[in-house]
Amino acid sequence: MPNPTAAMLVIGDEILSGRTRDANMHHLAGALTEHGIDLREVRIVSDDADAITAAVRALSDTHDHVFTSGGIGPTHDDITADCIAAAFGASIDVRDDARRLLAAHYERQGAELNQARLRMARIPEGAALIDNPVSVAPGFSLGNVPVMAGVPAVFRAMVASVLPTLTGGAPLISRSLRILRGEGDIAGPLGDLARRFDDLSFGSYPFQKDGIYGANVVIRGPDAGRVELALAELTRAFAP
């Protein structure tokens, strides 16, 4: 059985403007690979309701899971929850279970649960809350879309809350070989190998450093024995 598929939707003007560099995508990609879920596509869109809603609809129709990051805080530009509700035609309002979590948290902190903070208790009807052990305000899963915070520490905690609840497949085995030859010298034999081992995937990732051309060739597949066999042939073909 093929592995479940996933997409990720990153919501945030700050990444598109070049102000900050996304860290959540790289974290989720690694966590999904370990869990046996194939991340097929990532989209990054701005804090724009139409763009978010359209992307959620398109990605949730074509993938088993869609993970979102960003836009669920208390400020005016946090519109993700409303967009997810709209994408699924669900109603949204402050929900008692989320409000209780926040009320207890801010009482412990001696801070006021004001109107702005109460926005973080707006949860679409039918969604399941995602635990946030870092800063309490919950994420939620609606349909096949887990909705998580953009702050990296919170995002990671929510991923750790959600992933064990999702059925994974066989983790891909991955082995790589660093070859200090130009890709143009590698390409012919590598293409032959890829055709012979058509149950595996072969990626070639070129680099150049201090005037030396080379490539990291990565072999991936579900069967460790086959991956090792292909790696041995690759190594023999490009032995120094």
Added chain:
Amino acid sequence: MPNPTAAMLVIGDEILSGRTRDANMHHLAGALTEHGIDLREVRIVSDDADAITAAVRALSDTHDHVFTSGGIGPTHDDITADCIAAAFGASIDVRDDARRLLAAHYERQGAELNQARLRMARIPEGAALIDNPVSVAPGFSLGNVPVMAGVPAVFRAMVASVLPTLTGGAPLISRSLRILRGEGDIAGPLGDLARRFDDLSFGSYPFQKDGIYGANVVIRGPDAGRVELALAELTRAFAP
């Protein structure tokens, strides 16, 4: 007149698997912001012909420019050029101008221009070559899509070749204030300010470090005077 819009398409299994962390997106985002082109969306797809072709079509229909990164080397998994040609219904073959560049380069290096390397001279009909001062094999622009290499040093060189040929708009002025208060305390006054200065955009990017909650509030707009005015009000509202 509003600024031109752009999307970016990153092609690469290695990013979706979590093996490598993309660097090109962050570089392009900053360069476009400086040049007055609004980056509205980024998509990352795998080395899959249907996924690449569909994404190019969708993005090039809805943005002024679509910048692609990755998949134009000599190996079997380098399929971007063929996908771009397919997306525009253009034919593609080894083109004499690109072949001459490669032939001269490999002759200088004393290396063979073999079949694999010749793949890098496959350029769609009607495309303009993009200069590659790092490793010679050119990128190309077809329609509104500049197609560039994924290796970061080469990507950056190609961006530097292409950007001056594109008409930019007014660069956005951006000022930010670091506020050591929880976003829930900031949200109300910030929302009021955003409504009063509706010609500017206000982003709030929360952080927490060593148990301290805070947010970087970023104000952006084309008019420096208005941005400064809003920043002064924001500063006054949250003066320690």
